[in-house]
Amino acid sequence: MSSYVRRKTPGDTEWFVHDRFGMFIHWGLYALPARHEWVKNREMIPDEKYDLYFKHFDPDMFDAKEWARRAKEAGMKYAVLTTKHHEGFCMFDTAYTDYKVTNTPAGRDLVREYVDAFRAEGLKVGFYYSLLDWHHPDFTIDSRHPLRNAPNIEELDRGKDMHRYAEYMRNQVRELLTNYGKIDIIWFDFSYPEKGKDAWESEKLIELVRSLQPHIIVDNRTGIEQDIWTPEQYQPTHWLTHPETGEYLTWEACQTFSGSWGYYRDETSWKSPEQLIKMLITNVSLGGNLLMNVGPTSRGYFDDRAVAALNEYGKWMKYNNRSIYGCTMAEPDLLPTVPKSCRYTQSEDGKRLYIHIFDYPFRFLEISGLAGKVEYAQFLHDGSEIKFTEGKVDHFSQGRTEDETMVVFDLPVVKPNVIVPVIEVFLK
Ligand code: GLC
Numbered sequence: 001m002s003s004y005v006r007r008k009t010p011g012d013t014e015w016f017v018h019d020r021f022g023m024f025i026h027w028g029l030y031a032l033p034a035r036h037e038w039v040k041n042r043e044m045i046p047d048e049k050y051d052l053y054f055k056h057f058d059p060d061m062f063d064a065k066e067w068a069r070r071a072k073e074a075g076m077k078y079a080v081l082t083t084k085h086h087e088g089f090c091m092f093d094t095a096y097t098d099y100k101v102t103n104t105p106a107g108r109d110l111v112r113e114y115v116d117a118f119r120a121e122g123l124k125v126g127f128y129y130s131l132l133d134w135h136h137p138d139f140t141i142d143s144r145h146p147l148r149n150a151p152n153i154e155e156l157d158r159g160k161d162m163h164r165y166a167e168y169m170r171n172q173v174r175e176l177l178t179n180y181g182k183i184d185i186i187w188f189d190f191s192y193p194e195k196g197k198d199a200w201e202s203e204k205l206i207e208l209v210r211s212l213q214p215h216i217i218v219d220n221r222t223g224i225e226q227d228i229w230t231p232e233q234y235q236p237t238h239w240l241t242h243p244e245t246g247e248y249l250t251w252e253a254c255q256t257f258s259g260s261w262g263y264y265r266d267e268t269s270w271k272s273p274e275q276l277i278k279m280l281i282t283n284v285s286l287g288g289n290l291l292m293n294v295g296p297t298s299r300g301y302f303d304d305r306a307v308a309a310l311n312e313y314g315k316w317m318k319y320n321n322r323s324i325y326g327c328t329m330a331e332p333d334l335l336p337t338v339p340k341s342c343r344y345t346q347s348e349d350g351k352r353l354y355i356h357i358f359d360y361p362f363r364f365l366e367i368s369g370l371a372g373k374v375e376y377a378q379f380l381h382d383g384s385e386i387k388f389t390e391g392k393v394d395h396f397s398q399g400r401t402e403d404e405t406m407v408v409f410d411l412p413v414v415k416p417n418v419i420v421p422v423i424e425v426f427l428k
Helices: 014-019 047-055 064-073 110-120 153-157 160-177 200-211 271-283 304-323
Strands: 019-027 080-082 124-130 186-188 252-256 289-294 342-347 352-357 366-370 372-379 388-395 399-410 423-426
Touching: 014 289, 014 366, 019 124, 064 304, 080 110, 080 160, 080 186, 110 124, 124 160, 124 372, 160 200, 252 271, 271 304, 271 342, 289 304, 304 423, 352 366, 372 388
Parallel strands: 019 080, 019 289, 080 124, 124 186, 252 289
Antiparallel strands: 342 352, 352 423, 366 399, 372 423, 388 399
């Protein structure tokens, strides 16, 4: 068994740390302008103008089953969909606002279709729910609001009541956690200096969540610690630990293919397949998960750049998922042996070590400190034996490496056709 003990979480995170890889989906009205999900804020678009997107939201090509199939084929085990983003638009049929999908040309509850389809594929189902709301009549204007530069903020804010807004959120969360069966994750977003757990009334909100679905995983962005910590758009370099107790945390980094979360037509900073695969491996090698985002088009499909990226995951995961599912950071005694060119993961039962070769060497992978531990080694993708020697290696003509603790893996000269090859080591 892995010797790493995680800080206790109120919800059920056992499946989560096994599954490791999920799909984030940012979908809403911002898919129409197609220039970032914060477009209303960035361009300070007033409601009247933003309403055009509401009027024209018509995802005629949306097929939840296809999304679910693509997620599964990519090796993802769970998903988190935006039920409401900061723009305030609801992708589900709610009784508490008219600003919802059923009143657009879409005319149906898209959250329901998502839930049904993903569940049918055996994937766990999560909801993202924005704490910010740039449409709700009680949400006060702050520095992150589209109307932050309005000359008459005081007047615009007159009569607003954030308590009423907090109650609105609870009402909607009750709908989301009552009308769609078992939900595995609720992902609230986010707190900032002007508005945090007091404004959101996070205690009450979480109490409600737990009373409806006690097992559910809740993120920490309400301002109250719950189950998961969510580093965003950067690569953690160590297993996240609790700032006070130092305990290992349950964490999930969220990342984008191209920089924005919502569909962004003209964005060109798409990550390479290699970067994408390495991100997943690196997270697991540090005891974390990866939630990788897709921003579907307003017509409801994943565009070909997103499909290509998902396919890269699929190709790699098909043959290498054993080094991801049920794996975590390598045991402390193995960590000092990780070569710079590699990342380790280890199976929960401790029996298998996975060496991910980030920088493929010529013929020999030499790892100091592994001698005596290896029973058998093979490439993970094709189960072909990797021969190895221990203690020393005699290279032709005076290239002798002498290190009693060293294992030298004998690799083919030509790198196998796998973005990141993995050596599966059966430990003694
Ligand atoms: C941010 C952004 C947001 C995105 C989220 C995902 O906080 O506000 O647009 O949904 O991160 O983690």
